[in-house]
Amino acid sequence: MNYREEERRERNFLSSSDRNSVLPIRLQRLSALPWYDCWVQQLRIEKKSKHTIRAYTLSAKTFSQTSLPGEDERSWDDLSQISVSEFHQRANPDRGRMDAWMNTLGSLSPSSLNARIAAASHLLKWLGHGVPDWIQRPSKRKSLPRTLGRSELSRLRDASNNSEDPLSSPIVTILLDTGLRVSELCSLDIEDIDLDDLSALVIGGKGEKDRTVLFTSATVKAVESWLPIRKSRAKLTGTGDDERALLLSSRGRRMNPRSVQKLIDRLADDSDIPRSRLSPHTLRHTFATGLLERGADLVTIQRLLGHSSIATTRVYLEIGDQTLREIYHRAQRTPPIAPSPLNSDNSDVETENEYQVMTRIE
Structure with missing residues (x-):
């Protein structure tokens, strides 16, 4: 026993x-x-x-x-x-x-x-105690993850690209391109990112799970522009954990979540976006909804985000209706097309594509 x-x-x-x-x-x-x-x-x-x-x-x-x-x-x-x-x-x-x-x-x-x-x-x-029966967790109001609209996203990209802070562009680009948590972003070491393979290794993510995230040429460009500045800042670090960090502050220290949020706050001001609407996690949500609206399945999104349960990922199904709304309003503005007598068996290609998108959202 x-x-x-x-x-x-x-x-x-x-x-x-x-x-x-x-x-x-x-x-x-x-x-x-x-x-x-x-x-x-x-x-x-x-x-x-x-x-x-x-x-x-x-x-x-x-x-x-x-x-x-x-x-x-x-x-x-x-x-x-x-x-x-x-x-x-x-x-x-x-x-x-x-x-x-x-x-x-x-x-x-x-x-x-x-x-x-x-x-x-x-x-x-x-400690071996029972939790008193009268202690009940309050029900939380179900809220959908915040995401950025297309106009806000465009303004944020412009602000980060034109910012005097050389960290702005790589941080915003990496977050939007990978969906990393801010703690994972700050934990990235220079050797964790492979620009040739368009991937990065996240070591010890939430739940101490390692995973691989992918990125596009946009991240490659942003990181390559950042590396010469990082090299000069690395001279201030000496040895230890800071020396390996991908993202270094002007003092040669590894960036931390609080520092990243302060940078994001400044970019929010420059982008005319309320600070309450913009955080590193907002960019993670925007990444996920963007994948969903482009046809990615939930299992793929779950793995890229590092969710332990697909139930966590499923919430994005409820905020993908922006695509649904756009399709609906575009369809309402477009007069119906009479089927061609010579090709009556073939459905309209655009209508079929829209149907597929709507089906994915459902």
Whole structure:
């Protein structure tokens, strides 16, 4: 019998209150170690992304620092070092700390609240506690991914090509050409990109999965124009991680997501696009919808985007109706064509092509 089966049998004989007071068998050998280090290690074992780990630990910090009536406030430096056994008791839902913490989250949006609850639920389950039944994740309003219209896209390209910042063109071009996440873009090393093969290797993407992304001659041109500038900036880096980066700041440092967003904000101003409508992820969505409207199937788009589930990719079906609208309005403006008596069995080529596009969207 393995330890999971033994623990499951043990828990079946315990009441909910008893289960919350007993340290799980799997954690007993860790009982004297700092809980925070052990939990973060578990998150890494589960291959949670750096972004997820950062979000989870922030929630764990605020939860653990929530004081109950009669308790003295404790610093994070102190709380992060207490043992697994002691923190197991501190986090016991029956003591009311979860209730007190949840009461501080009332002003959060549904998405932010969901993220906090997900983090707390993971922590409680890892500690062997049950998640209280009254904790329910709020339903989120279903929103479609933001994409750029053709006019906005044209203005953005012009702004990036004419920008004084030499990073503008390669960043915008690569994002629109590959659909990379901003974290993946920043993680690209110079040796990861193959201009001859028109491909790039994404190492350790979301979920720590590697994948290959493709690009066109537009990216080749943008990168080739950037490389001489990168070479001069690389002299400032010395050695280490920055030295390998494809995209370097003026100080010779690897670009990070915050720096990329600031650059995108400036381009939004130059393009007369509201900043709220433009982000690196907007360009990722624009890439995906562009593929869909040109006839790419969902499985191909899923692989290029690095989605673990095709259900995530399927949302783009709902925003591909721009093509549907254009076909409809063009058809409404065009008078019907009478079939030729000499070729009555052949349907109009344009109508057939439009039908195929509409079928793909459906």
